Amino acid sequence: MSQVENPSPANSDAGETVSVASYLKSNVREYGLLIALIAVMIFFQVVTNGILMKPLNLTNLILQNSYIVIMAIGMLLIIVAGHIDLSVGSVMGFIGALAAVMIVNYEINYVVTIIVCLIVGTAIGALQGFWVAYYKIPAFIVTLAGMLSFRGLTLALLNGQSIGPFPTGFQKLSSGFIPDLFGVGRPHMLTVVLGIVLSVFLIYSAWKDRKERAKFGNLEEPFAFFVLKNLLIVFAINYLSYVMAGYRGYPNVLIVIAVLVAAYGFLTSSSTVGRRIYALGGNVKAAKLSGVNTERLTFLTFANMGLLAAFAGMVFAARLNTATPKAGYGYELDVIAAVFIGGASTTGGVGTVTGAIIGAFLMGVMNNGMSILSIGIDWQQVIKGVVLLAAVIFDVYNKKKAG
Amino acid sequence: MNTILEMRGITKTFPGVKALSDVNLTVGEGEIHALVGENGAGKSTLMKVLSGVYPYGTYEGDIVYNGETQKFATISDSEEKGIIIIHQELALVPLLSIAENIFLGNERATKGVINWPVAHSEAEMLLKIVGLDKPTGTLVTNLGTGQQQLVEIAKALSKEVKLLILDEPTSSLNERDSEALLQLLLEFKSKGISSILISHKLNEVVKVADKITVLRDGQTVSTLDCDKTEEMENKIIKDMVGRELTNRFPQRTPEIGNMLLEVKGWNVYHQVHADRHLIRDVNFNVRAGEIVGISGLMGAGRTELAMSLFGRAYGQKISGQVELRGEPIDVSTINKAVANGLAYVTEDRKEYGLVLENSIKINTTLSNLEGVSKGIVIDDNAETRVGLEYKKKLNTKCSSLMQQVVNLSGGNQQKVVLSKWLFANPDVLILDEPTRGIDVNAKYEIYAIINQLAQEGKGIIFISSELPELLGMTDRIYVMNEGRMVGEMPTKEASQEKIMRMIIKDKG
Known part of the structure; x- marks a missing residue:
């Protein structure tokens, strides 16, 4: 690297x-x-x-x-x-x-x-x-x-x-399973949408946190690593959402977890x-x-x-x-x-x-x-x-x- | 005098650090050779090389012992030749008896069956030599630290020791036990046993040593013939720190204000044995901006007094009154004691003062997390700010705030403990042996911090076993003995002799 x-x-x-x-x-x-x-x-x-x-x-x-x-x-x-x-x-x-x-x-x-x-x-x-x-x-x-x-x-x-x-x-x-508010149920649209919403939220808060840390000189994580890590997380979330949308979407218990x-x-x-x-x-x-x-x-x-x-x-x-x-x-x-x-x-x-x-x-x-x-x-x-x-x-x- | 040991050109490198560089040490037969130097100077490393903890081949240079070059691969190799090391942290098993400990790993046994009568009678003889009058079946846990030290020495003697290495043997002993131990070394000397004594207590070193080798930054600075004069100490210090220490205590002009903390009729009973009355009717006080010393022998009850005051962290059936600025305060739990302006810096910082695996930052805010939180949420940035502030204020040397405190030197660890309590912003700080096991330069820094706190109007209660320290730092000294205050005097009128006399008179 x-x-x-x-x-x-x-x-x-x-x-x-x-x-x-x-x-x-x-x-x-x-x-x-x-x-x-x-x-x-x-x-x-x-x-x-x-x-x-x-x-x-x-x-x-x-x-x-x-x-x-x-x-x-x-x-x-x-x-x-x-x-x-x-x-x-x-x-x-x-x-x-x-x-x-x-x-x-x-x-x-x-x-x-x-x-x-x-x-x-x-x-x-x-x-x-x-x-x-x-x-x-x-x-x-x-x-x-x-x-x-x-x-x-x-x-x-x-x-x-x-x-x-x-x-x-x-x-x-x-x-x-969570209900599909948007439509047909297969693929489960709400699951896909939730996955996207979650990733946007995660990226936003990670970015905000990083900016705050930088402001206070409290930053250790390298920038390249930050990007890579968040890309991977977003990919994982959306991939799993996509796969699960192919069945019946997110199970209730996953939301609870x-x-x-x-x-x-x-x-x-x-x-x-x-x-x-x-x-x-x-x-x-x-x-x-x-x-x-x-x-x-x-x-x-x-x-x-x-x-x-x-x-x-x-x-x-x-x-x-x-x-x-x-x-x-x-x-x-x-x-x-x-x-x-x-x-x-x-x-x-x-x-x-x-x-x-x-x-x-x-x-x-x-x-x-x-x-x-x-x-x-x-x-x-x-x-x-x-x-x-x-x-x-x-x-x-x-x-x-x-x- | 014949030479028993010669270490020539010893160099030992760890990844990235040269711990020892071309060190020479020569010890004569029947000689007491003191090894002194600041923490990190390489004393312990050198002894580990000698005893085979670092085996032959991992260092450069030669060890010539009894005229032969030695290649120790393990500790047992060096023990076989009569080189026995007694570590600072005692290596006894508390729940085994004295005899069992003495012969641990070296049992008096035939074919694995221990001959207890022989073991006990031999142990008895050894105890007589070291002057410990206890039945050999006594469990080690029931002995005091000084007595345990003697058992360690008896254990060394059971292995036919020729060269005894003692690493800080008196650091946790009171004056009387230290004196007895040093006397024992002189006795061994007369029997032809050589010793290497590692110690921070220079007065003791000067008293018994024949020669003194000073290490600094992994190098031999000098080997001095000890002439047992007062001047000697200053010579050693000069070599240790590489400069003349004109003043071991920073200057301060006391500005003593109003009465801050007053303790009246304080009584404490033993934590476990409810019938042992440990602290009896103790009264004392400290004013704003004042540094008050509490002197006394080990076991006088100073730590018990401090801990019982600090939220009843020790003892039972506690009674008495505590007043802050004339108002009675509740110190019945640690939280209340902290909220009412008390702070207690413990004697043993690793065991009671720090969460060693945690970072400097986390340790700094531990007793005042509310100070960096909104509700129950910790503000990470505020915490960093606080950490940096105290790191700067106390000049803590570290690679970053995130460094684990376990990796800091003793002096810097103590600064983290102080940071923690300063951030809690107390009115009165109780410091229990705040400079124990800290090297000369760091001690000076800690003293300067204490002075600074007094200057800010805080009341300081300074507990120490080192009388020169109390005489150099405090405004007023209390003398404690067997759970009572037996004397009080302004430091200007105090002297070591006067304090010791008060203690001895109390006994008689």
Whole structure:
């Protein structure tokens, strides 16, 4: 890559932009992951003879992974704060069961049910967070207990049976698609338009942010890189929109995920709350002595995890259209793996929402691709394990080299 | 005197940096050889070359030990020859006993089965030599820092040491324990064991060393015969910094104003053991623009006092009153203490002061994020502005604001900690050992910052174990012993002897 210097007059000592090559080198973790995702997608696209990116398959891929992605966001915050939550799979199953019992057995309105379930999920998270934050019980123990208890409660609630089906309104949580306001539905025009609107918005805000940074001498990213990155993002968005427009357009849940990613991305990168969670994960003693209310923040991250697990549980139940006793079994491991593949540190203080999402999709694409190639579930597990280990080894190696 | 060790023309390069350049060091048998220099001068690197941490082949030059050229590949190679290094950070396992620690990796065992009676009786003998009167089954975690240091030395002795290397052995010891340790070195000397002593405390160096080698910027500046006079210290400093330090403390004309902070009847009990009364009825005060020192031995309760005042960060059953400008203030949580104008710069900046993996910018704003935010949204540009402002004000040396603080030198890390608290804009700053482990030049800069703060009308509480520092910097000194204030005097009337006498009289 050529050495392109930023043309804007950044002259402050904090604001020197660096060459593309050295910028890439120092941010290798962030972009490396994205490059890995793209490489894996291209690989499977080729070996599956183009099935991977078929509209139907792509849509399914997103639906299949939506609950992992939703929980990965909450788990990221927990892991950044230096903890772990092993109970999310069980909580997810439990909430799905609760929703089924309320809607199917007691015929309670599904909107009311959704609200009650979210509140119950938050309360479960809060209960676990309470012990972790205020009584300093290791999160591993508290949530291991939660994992066992809620798995048991799920069975008890369902009496060991599957309960379903759900009314169509509830199913829309997962299997619904956004309506096409402009026309025929295939290709789905609204999806294409939304993709374009989103890209215009992203470019505008990225440009504005860059100008602001330059003004304050707070610019590091080289200009060529800025252009390249945004072009790629715009291309990716519009390509995916175009593909999905060929089926039924954006699924509802993708819109929800997009909103969650934007909200939590903002929370972690630009809010005082997010900053303090990173500080407490990086050095809890120093954070505390700097006036950060470490207990309350820990408590809140667990409550938030419960909320997102509850939401994921309902999305999952809606997708299967039944609540089963086995729902969510072992999902905590996929969620945790996604966060670590996404570059979070096992000791806390490091990790990004986008990383966790990319990590989740990386695993999702591999699952999907391998399934298409009819590789058995046995080898899929092995490969996922190896990928997780490789990602973390790559991290540690990078850190060593930098230090 | 025979020469036991000669390091000739040692050059060690790291990518992009020449850490050592043609360094020579000659140590005689039974000699105490001090190695001094500022942080980053290359002392530790040189010792790592000697002990085999950097194996033969990764450096240039020769190590001649006992008349033979040595090619150490690992630490165990050098240990086998009797070269034992005791690091600044002690390498003991806290939850193992003294005996277990002494023989760790060198167990008294036959075919993997440890002979505990032999281990304990040998450990007992070693403890007698180093003068530690504790049962050998005591867990190391129950020992004080000074005692742990002695266990380290016992461990070294168990390996038949001929050349003992001590890296800053007294940096966390009180005066009494330091004295005992230095005495021990002299005893070893009489038994023919040579030592290399790395230390920042020049008064100690001058007291015990036979020869002193000064390193600066990876080069040998001089090797001096130590004549144990007062003049010696100045000679060393001159060689260390490359210029004559006419004044170790910046000048300041105190402008002392009204009463700022007053603490009355402060009592604190031990964090875990509720029956241990650590701070007893302590009263003290600081005025605007005043620098007040708190002196005392290690374990006198100074840190506990400071931390308990700062939002009850330490202790339990805390009672007493705190007044700011005559009004009682609530300091029951750290947030309230900060909001009421207190700031506490901790003794251990890495452990309690900084988020090491984070950047300078992020550390600077941590205790006053509201100051760079609108609602809950951080204004990145405002934050950068603040970071740059304090970097400039405190002259923090770094490649950029985004540099991780873990990569900064001790002095610059301390400047980041100070930046953080200055940005929180407190009325009273409690500084706990603010210059520990910082080299001479950076110390001077930190002193200048402290003076500047006093000049701005802030009240400074300066806790330090180094009496010369308190005598040079403060306006008034409190003497603390065993949780009580046992004396107070204007610094003009104070001297090291007077303060020590107060402490000793209190004991008797």
